[in-house]
Amino acid sequence: MTAAVTEIHQYLTFWHVLWIGLGGGFGAALRFSLSQVVRHKGSHWPWPTWLVNVSGALVLGAIAAYFNDFGYEPAFFFWELGILGGYTTMSTFAVETVALAHQRRIGLALGYAISSVFATLAALMLGFTLAGLLS
Amino acid sequence: MSPVGRAILLVFVGGTLGSMARLTVSLLLYQHYLGAGNHYTVAMAATLAVNVIGSFALGALAALRQHKRISTVLWLLLGVGGLGAFTTFSAMALDTFIAIQLAHWSLAGLYVVATIAGSVSAAALSYVWTLYLTRSPRVSA
Numbered sequence: 001m002t003a004a005v006t007e008i009h010q011y012l013t014f015w016h017v018l019w020i021g022l023g024g025g026f027g028a029a030l031r032f033s034l035s036q037v038v039r040h041k042g043s044h045w046p047w048p049t050w051l052v053n054v055s056g057a058l059v060l061g062a063i064a065a066y067f068n069d070f071g072y073e074p075a076f077f078f079w080e081l082g083i084l085g086g087y088t089t090m091s092t093f094a095v096e097t098v099a100l101a102h103q104r105r106i107g108l109a110l111g112y113a114i115s116s117v118f119a120t121l122a123a124l125m126l127g128f129t130l131a132g133l134l135s
Numbered sequence: 136m137s138p139v140g141r142a143i144l145l146v147f148v149g150g151t152l153g154s155m156a157r158l159t160v161s162l163l164l165y166q167h168y169l170g171a172g173n174h175y176t177v178a179m180a181a182t183l184a185v186n187v188i189g190s191f192a193l194g195a196l197a198a199l200r201q202h203k204r205i206s207t208v209l210w211l212l213l214g215v216g217g218l219g220a221f222t223t224f225s226a227m228a229l230d231t232f233i234a235i236q237l238a239h240w241s242l243a244g245l246y247v248v249a250t251i252a253g254s255v256s257a258a259a260l261s262y263v264w265t266l267y268l269t270r271s272p273r274v275s276a
Contacts, residue, residue: 004174009165017158024154024220025147032146032215036139053224060225061232080226081158086150090186090222090250091193092215094258098194101259113251120228128232 008072016074023082027056031087044108046096049089050116056088057120061127069135088120142211149216157185157221175233176242182226183250189222190254194261202269222254 035048063079093116100109136144161181168177196214199205227250234243 021151021155025151028150028216028220029147056225057228084225085223086220088224089219091189091218094190094254095197098259124228
């Protein structure tokens with residue numbers, strides 16, 4: 001059963017929804033665990049979230065290349081919306097940017113926001129290209 | 136259970152609920168707005184919606200946490216787990232990449248700017264409002 005990416009929601013069952021949810025829980029737990037390991041070392045730059053978002057985009061690029069080649073199915077949602085949706089985060093990024101601006105570190109806030117966008121996009125393209133070469 | 140294990144479990148439970156909430160928002164938008172030829176922009180709108188709403192909610196939670204109005208348990212469950220999983224950065228990158236591949240340059244640019252500006256200003260608004268609303272009352276001498 002394969003379909004276009006925007007059609008797969010029609011095939012979701014209760015069990016898919018449960019698995020996607022558990023995938024999100026796993027991704028979030030992984031992000032939290034990493035954030036406890038990658039501590040700020042005297043730097044104001046929010047490294048944990050930055051690294052999580054960039055690495056998550058790299059993996060999603062590879063996943064998207066796989067489903068792009070072999071057809072989309074509900075398993076794509078398990079990865080995109082579940083695992084990597086739970087792992088990467090926009091809300092923490094937004095609050096960290098606000099916190100930097102609130103501390104009058106405007107340059108750092110702008111640099112964090114702009115580099116997050118370009119680094120995640122570059123990582124996603126890299127993951128997509130690398131997985132495309134392998135398959 | 137160790138404090139670290141308990142924290143990870145709370146984030147896991149919150150993340151499960153947050154992902155299911157995001158899926159629900161996506162499915163509702165698909166159900167109501169999906170038509171011929173707009174599949175792609177509806178998927179973008181769903182990602183944009185969860186990111187802005189989730190950032191707004193986390194801004195308020197962060198302010199409450201800063202003033203110690205909510206417990207660490209609630210912060211880990213709803214903030215780190217729930218809203219962290221409800222919102223997404225990787226899907227925004229994928230949506231943008233697809234728009235770039237389709238050579239929809241202005242749509243890609245507009246989408247990124249709307250997501251980042253929308254999420255950051257939503258978080259800033261709710262953060263400042265919540266700090267203002269929960270300030271300690273001034274004691275008149």
